[in-house]
Every structure is written in structure tokens, then in C-alpha cells.
Amino acid sequence: MQRNPTLDHIFWHTLNGAHRQWSSGTDTARRYTQGFSPIIAFADPAQPDFAALQPWCAAGEHFYCENWTGAAPPGWRIDAETTMFRMLWDGPLPAADPAPDAVPLRPEHAQQALDLATLCKPGPFGIRTIELGDYFGYFDGERLMAMAGERLRAPGLTEISGVCTHPDDQGRGLARRLIGKLIRRHMLRDERSFLHVMRTNPAHQLYLKMGFKDYLESTVRVVVAE
Incomplete structure (x- = not known):
């Protein structure tokens, strides 16, 4: 590549x-x-x-x-x-929005998003992370079941990030639909979708099957200021 x-x-x-x-x-x-x-x-x-x-x-x-x-x-x-792994989307434009019923996440959803990220650990996430791009989710009443959104970006490149599903709602394809929604939005803006996944995360295989390709594998550290 x-x-x-x-x-x-x-x-x-x-x-x-x-x-x-x-x-x-x-x-x-x-x-x-x-x-x-x-x-x-x-x-x-x-x-x-x-x-x-x-x-x-x-x-x-x-x-x-x-x-x-x-x-x-x-x-x-x-x-x-x-x-x-840093992975790049290498598939076609989704023919239709696979998540037309997804709810845009707003600042009033910040705590629900942080609670879900704290539970599922998709990667570094803060109370204001959903302000960095467009985030979408599925709710069961007031409970956030799944979400995905945008974080890193540069001209022509937008990251899909914060992908997670509550353990009680896994197996329903919610996160996959949200990822497809974001990919379609990016491609219609002439942007390339990419994402990150830890080597030990079984979602790596799912992303490969969806149409993402491994771009590179890099070292990542958690460091602490003393």
C-alpha cells in the first residue's frame, strides 16, 4: 500500500x-x-x-x-x-446509509458517551471527545447502546474512532452500521476513512472482513507525567 x-x-x-x-x-x-x-x-x-x-x-x-x-x-x-494497527478503508461506497436511524451525539450526551467508553475501552476518550467530530449512537431509552464517531483528521483523511457497543447489546451489528454510516459520509466528501485497533483486539479481524486494510503497525505507550 x-x-x-x-x-x-x-x-x-x-x-x-x-x-x-x-x-x-x-x-x-x-x-x-x-x-x-x-x-x-x-x-x-x-x-x-x-x-x-x-x-x-x-x-x-x-x-x-x-x-x-x-x-x-x-x-x-x-x-x-x-x-x-492503523487501517485504511479499501472498499466501495456503501450504496445507502446503513444507519439512518442513528442519533447524532450532542454535548448533552457527553457523559453517556464517556460512560460507555469507560466500560468498553475503545481507546483514549474524554468527556469532550465527541466535540472533535460527528458522533452517532443508538439508544435504548436514555441508555447509550453503541456509538462511533470522528477524531483525528487531515486534508482528505478522517479517523473513525470511539467505536463501542455495550456488552448487553453486542451481536446486533450496531457498531458495524455506524461505521458504515461514517464511511459513506467520508467518501461523499472525498475523504478516506481510517481507524486504529490494538493488536490484541479481536475487532481487527472484523475490520479486515468489512474492507479495511492494514496500513501500518506502530508502538503505542501510555505515559504518566510525574
Whole structure:
């Protein structure tokens, strides 16, 4: 698959680009502002400028960080390490919206979205994450059963993120319908959908069957400011 330098470094291009208004830091290191997804990124992952980031971080904060290896610098510790796949949509335009009845998630749904993400652990998620793009969900009364939405973005690229289904509602295809809805919206805007999935997550096989292709596998760490 042909490489895209922007997609290779999408966390930095988002935090220093489309989402700069929701991030804090410098020209070498940035983080999402507190309340959004706890993610940090560096202009040069081979030489991460943690010192530049330190003033923007509180002691005890946990962050996800991609494409950085090596020892933790002073004032930081590594809490966890794994790998994840970045996957690109490689299928056709869905013929119709597979989730026309999905509900757009608004700020008043933020706590329900955070509660579902806390339960299902789709990845770094904050109380304001649904403000980063269009999120949709399925409800049973006031209970959010499933959701999916948009997070990282750069020209021509939009991430599908926050994909999760409550354990009581799995097996109904809700998340798959929401993903299809987002793919269709992206393709109609001439954007390429991509997503992230941890190596150990069985959803990786589902995404392959849907039409996503592995683009790269990268190291991801959870680091803590001390």
C-alpha cells in the first residue's frame, strides 16, 4: 500500500493542524487540551521533546503516545506498551446509509458517551471527545447502546474512532452500521476513512472482513507525567 507521510504521522498533523484549537503545547510537542482525548504527539518522534510538553501537563496525567521508543525522560514514566494497527478503508461506497436511524451525539450526551467508553475501552476518550467530530449512537431509552464517531483528521483523511457497543447489546451489528454510516459520509466528501485497533483486539479481524486494510503497525505507550 502506498505510504502517505501525513497519515504516517497523523497524531501530530492533527494536533498541530485541524485540532490545534483544542490542543496545547509548542511547535515541537502538543497535547489535547484537558477534557479531550488524552493524547500527546511530537514533531519528531525520534527525538520527542518532553521538556517542551511538561509545562502543559499536570502530575499524574496519563497520555497515549505513538511511535516513540526508548527510555522515559526525567519527569515521566512508562505505564504500558503495546502495538496497534492503523487501517485504511479499501472498499466501495456503501450504496445507502446503513444507519439512518442513528442519533447524532450532542454535548448533552457527553457523559453517556464517556460512560460507555469507560466500560468498553475503545481507546483514549474524554468527556469532550465527541466535540472533535460527528458522533452517532443508538439508544435504548436514555441508555447509550453503541456509538462511533470522528477524531483525528487531515486534508482528505478522517479517523473513525470511539467505536463501542455495550456488552448487553453486542451481536446486533450496531457498531458495524455506524461505521458504515461514517464511511459513506467520508467518501461523499472525498475523504478516506481510517481507524486504529490494538493488536490484541479481536475487532481487527472484523475490520479486515468489512474492507479495511492494514496500513501500518506502530508502538503505542501510555505515559504518566510525574
